[in-house]
Each structure stands twice: as structure tokens, then as C-alpha cells.
Amino acid sequence: MKTALHEWNLAPKEAIALQKELAQQLELTDRIDPVTHIAGMDIGFEDNGDTTRAAVVLLRWDPATAPDLTVVEQIVHREPTRMPYIPGLLSFREIPAALGAFEKLSVMPELIMVDGQGIAHPRRLGIAAHLGLWLDLPTIGVAKSRLYGKHDEVGEERGDWVPLRAGRDTIGAVLRSRNKVKPLFVSPGHRISLETSLEWVMRCLGRTKLPEPTRLADRLASRRDQRKQAAIQASENASVD
């Protein structure tokens, strides 16, 4: 997989035009190979934002032990940050680094859960949708807050959900993944339906609010984990001295 830089280094106006074009290529019906591995992806930043840190966690999917998934591989990939955060253009800022992490994976997953929106986006191309198109893999957007769309209040119990709408279209779901905790915004990215997206998120839910794939990727990409890793490196170097 080679990344054509011109595809990512775009001025906002061009990026927006490309999103509208790419959104038409999305498949919102299930086209998923038998799932044996699921990946979670998230991004973090270091050096006052100058370095982008992409984290991908590969998990083995076994219906017999779910939602206890086995971590098969963890990748952290760093690159210089290429552009600032602009609402609606998140994928152009974060996907290049994410691709670097996926390239280092020894096994590609059949399904990816991304921290961010799928089609619940003003032009229907959130980061999960964009990544899915690029990798040609099924993706689900699992966001911790809303970017776009309207919705009614959602029930208080785990599993309750209400549709997230944009005009007459349903673009995702507001899902209560834990009792009385702020809901998740789930939307299909590519090669998957909303119904199936919700099934997979529910299936991968452990005790916490986030499904295991994004929870672990979140943790690996976090500032807290960066500090922990730095400390481990320091102690290893010290013991070698």
C-alpha cells in the first residue's frame, strides 16, 4: 500500500471536494469476510502536537470467549504532524500516520473499529469511512462525541440506542454502551451496515464504555501510555549501562 502524498496534502477546499467524491464510493451494506481478527485504531500527539502517534491494536476474534479478546499485535507509528485539526477534515490530519501503522501489521484484520465518525459527517466521509475506502476493508466509526446529525434522547440502559439523523437519512446511532454513561456515536464506515456495526460494537463491549478494540487503541495512543513507555525505555537503557 503506497500513499500518494498529493492525496493527503490538500487545501481545505480541495479536501472537501474530494470527500464528496469519495463518499459516493462507500458501500453501506455488509461485505465482510469471515472475521478472525479485529483491529482498533486511534491517534495521539506528542511534542506539543508536532508528532502524530498512530496506534493499532490487533485482536483475535473468538465468539467462544468474546468479549474477552486476545491481543495479537500492537503497533505504534510516529510521523511529523502534517496539518492542524479542522472539524470535518480530521481524516486528512490523522490517516497518513494510521496507514504507517497498518503497514507494520503482520496480519490484516477483516474489520476495523476507528475512534471517530464513519458516515456521521457533513459530507458522509468521517475518518472511519475514509480509512475503510483506502484500505478496502470494513470499518466502523466509534466516536465519543457528536460531530454531525440530530437525535432524540437515548435510554439509560446498556444497549439502548436511537438513530442519528441528517434530514431524512439515518447516518448512525447514539448508543448507550454502559448504564447511565455518556453515549457513543456509532456509524458505519465502509462495507458494513449500521445494524451490523451496532452488533459488532455490542459484541466487543467489555465492562467499559468503549468496545475493546478502540479502548485498547485509545490506551496505546494516550499521553499516559506514552509516559509509561518512555519510563520503560529509560529503565532498559539504565540496566544496559
Added chain:
DNA sequence: GCGACAG
């Protein structure tokens, strides 16, 4: 023109 606004 005035807000809203994933991470």
C-alpha cells in the same frame, strides 16, 4: 451574520 464543531 451567528453558532457548532470527531480528535
Added chain:
DNA sequence: ATCTTGTCGC
């Protein structure tokens, strides 16, 4: 996203 400790509650 990130800056940041303790603390209220199930």
C-alpha cells in the same frame, strides 16, 4: 487531542 489531582459515586 492536550494541560492535570484528587475525589465523588456505584
